[in-house]
Amino acid sequence: QPPRSFYEEIGGAETFRRLTEVFYAEVAKDEVLRPLYPEEDLGPAERRLRMFLEQYWGGPRTYSEERGHPRLRMRHHPYRIGPIERDAWLRCMHTAIAAIDDETLDPPHRQALVDYMEMAAQSMMNSPI
Ligand code: HEM
Incomplete structure (x- = not known):
């Protein structure tokens, strides 16, 4: 039998659904982050983050089937992400x-998730302020 993926170990689709649901409920209330999101409806953005995270942790590869290579730093170029935005994003994720x-x-597993999110948010910064 193949080893269980991290995705499966933490409860699969339901866990990632819940994670991104709570994350975007926080984004919707956040005065730093909310204005950055171009669309009125946060649903599509929530789905993209969910698919990406599922794929990253060994789950379904729907993200790349729909969006191609993640290239996340490039996709975040349109948004100025400095320490304030990074911290706001991490607050929602925590x-x-x-x-x-x-x-x-x-x-x-919780610690692995937190460590990854902190590393990823740090690497997404594209502005010193
Ligand atoms: C897209 C903001 C960090 C994953 C976006 C979008 C914004 C945004 C405004 C466009 C919304 C949309 O998809 O319609 C930020 C800010 C961050 C941050 C302010 C602060 C550090 C991260 C991190 C990850 C991530 C750390 C991954 C762990 C994604 C993904 C998309 C996205 C997967 C959709 C990309 C696509 O396929 O188009 N982000 N983000 N973001 N973000 Fe972030």
Whole structure:
């Protein structure tokens, strides 16, 4: 039997659905982040983040089937992302990760998710201010 992916270990589709649902509910309330999103409806952006994260952690590869290579830094070029935006993004993501219960997400998996998000948000910065 193949080893279980991280995606499966933390509860698969339902966990990623919940994670991005809470994340975008926070974005919708965030006065730094909300104005950056070009569309009125955050649903499509939520779906893109969900597909990306599922793929990154070993789940379905729908993101690349629909969007091609992620090239996330390039895709974030239109938005100025400095420390304020990075911190706002991470605040929303920490809230989302905290919303997943301990039975689904044990401490080592939780830490792996947090570490990745912090690294990824840092690498998405494209402005010193
Ligand atoms: C797209 C903001 C970090 C993953 C977007 C969009 C904005 C945005 C405004 C366009 C919304 C849309 O898709 O319609 C930010 C800000 C960040 C950040 C302010 C602060 C650091 C990240 C990180 C990840 C990520 C760390 C991944 C772990 C994505 C993905 C898309 C996206 C997958 C859709 C790309 C596509 O296929 O077009 N982001 N983002 N973002 N972001 Fe971020």
